[in-house]
Each structure stands twice: as C-alpha cells, then as structure tokens.
Amino acid sequence: MGREIYAVANWKMYKTAREATDYVEKLSPKIQYCKTNVYLAVPFTSIFSVSAFAKETCLSVGAQNMSDAKEGAFTGEVASFMLKEAGASFVLLGHSERRVLFGETNECIHRKVLRALQDDIRPILCIGETKKERDESRTEEVIEEEIVVALSEIPKEDAARLILAYEPVWAIGTGAVPTSSMIEKAHAYCRTVLGKLFGQKTAEKIPILYGGSVKPSNVESIVSLKDVDGVLVGGASLDPEIFSQIVMECERIERK
Numbered sequence: 001m002g003r004e005i006y007a008v009a010n011w012k013m014y015k016t017a018r019e020a021t022d023y024v025e026k027l028s029p030k031i032q033y034c035k036t037n038v039y040l041a042v043p044f045t046s047i048f049s050v051s052a053f054a055k056e057t058c059l060s061v062g063a064q065n066m067s068d069a070k071e072g073a074f075t076g077e078v079a080s081f082m083l084k085e086a087g088a089s090f091v092l093l094g095h096s097e098r099r100v101l102f103g104e105t106n107e108c109i110h111r112k113v114l115r116a117l118q119d120d121i122r123p124i125l126c127i128g129e130t131k132k133e134r135d136e137s138r139t140e141e142v143i144e145e146e147i148v149v150a151l152s153e154i155p156k157e158d159a160a161r162l163i164l165a166y167e168p169v170w171a172i173g174t175g176a177v178p179t180s181s182m183i184e185k186a187h188a189y190c191r192t193v194l195g196k197l198f199g200q201k202t203a204e205k206i207p208i209l210y211g212g213s214v215k216p217s218n219v220e221s222i223v224s225l226k227d228v229d230g231v232l233v234g235g236a237s238l239d240p241e242i243f244s245q246i247v248m249e250c251e252r253i254e255r256k
C-alpha cells in the first residue's frame, strides 16, 4: 500500500476571513469525493471560520506558524493549543520565509515541532537549500542539518505523524523548478536521513512533499516521482479554481 498524497495550500499573508470563506465555498464542491488529502494553511485570522466551514468537507485547516512557548508574556505570539481550539489540525514549521525574514533557527524550529506534537497538531517541517548552497554542492549537508536538528528527541511513535516538505528556496515564487532528477535525489536523501533518525520502516511512512513554483501543468510530473508524496503550493493555491486543478492532477496519480 503506497503512501497517501497531499495537496497543501500555503496562502501566506493573503485573504481576509471573509475571502477565505468564499474560497472554501468555491473549492469544496470541486473536491468533494477526493482521496487526496487537501490541506489549507491559512492566516491565523481565518482558521476559526474556515475550519467551521470545512467540517463538512474533506479539507483540513492549519496554521503557517506558531510559538515555541506553551503560553505566557509573548506579545504577538500564538500558542499551539490556541490553534488547536480554533480548529487547526496541522502547522507549517520552518518555512524559508520564517527562517530568512524572521530569523528562525533550526533550534527554534525544533522546539516548535516538539510543542506541536505535544498539543496534537501535525507539523509540516519545511526544509530546503538556497541557490548559493546548491551551487556550492551543499544541498544534502544543509537539508540533513535542518532535518536532524528539527527532529531530534522525537519519539519514534510520534515520527509517523510528521510531514516533511522539501522546498528549495530558489524555486519559491520564482517559476524555476528543479529537474526531476534533482527532486528525486533530494527526496531520497531526506528519506535516508529520516531512516537514520527513526529507522527505515518509520521513514517509509513519513510523507515528503515538494514545494516551489508548483502549478497545474507541472504537478503530475512532480508527484509521479519516486519519494514525492504531494505538493506544498504558494501562489497557485490562491485561486480555488487553479488549486482544484492541482488537486485533480493529484487524484489521477496511481500510487505504486
């Protein structure tokens, strides 16, 4: 039995709560009978309204970030149990925009992963190299460090709840997509690193998604690659029609 397929939308800082509800109203009839796992990572302000709406559908709603602290005097932060109560079932952690623009380190992302698991929120850990790191042939070294630091101390029984998203920084929002061989190599390496941490059997269960300039015309060829279990989509997820086309392409893929 092959791993399931995931189509995850990352709206980033787009859409008000009202726009979010309109979006879900348009998307949900199109994906009603899907076996693909359709996840929406929405701004904090839309989690509650979208999750109430999505209850009747196959959608899961999540956040794009959370605090590493349990609770306390952390002005402007949002805790994982608050997300859970608002209806989030998953959270993106370590997105390159968080790392680059907000200074998140591997250690901080590690604390967030532990916290999310404790509060029963499924973490989607984002990793990936910059253009410079790829040019210096450091891709494997960089992604290994990101995975190993973020996922250390995680009990094997929790590991199967993780999702990994390989997003080369140079492919995000640029229209530049790595070759199939680059994607396959990176995903295979991610699985090897997961195997070293949790054992091969558990590593085989962890979905590894690809992200970076995914659109309806390239999604099928990407998700058909070995060790690719779905996509994390930014720009092309903002329009429900286009995102539903991506989901439909995922539906056509037969898992080996």
Ligand code: 13P
Pocket (backbone or CB within 6 Å): 010, 095, 167, 171, 172, 173, 174, 175, 211, 212, 213, 214, 232, 233, 234, 235, 236
């Ligand atoms: P794009 O799909 O716009 O390249 O963004 C990818 C991304 O950052 C998803 O998390």
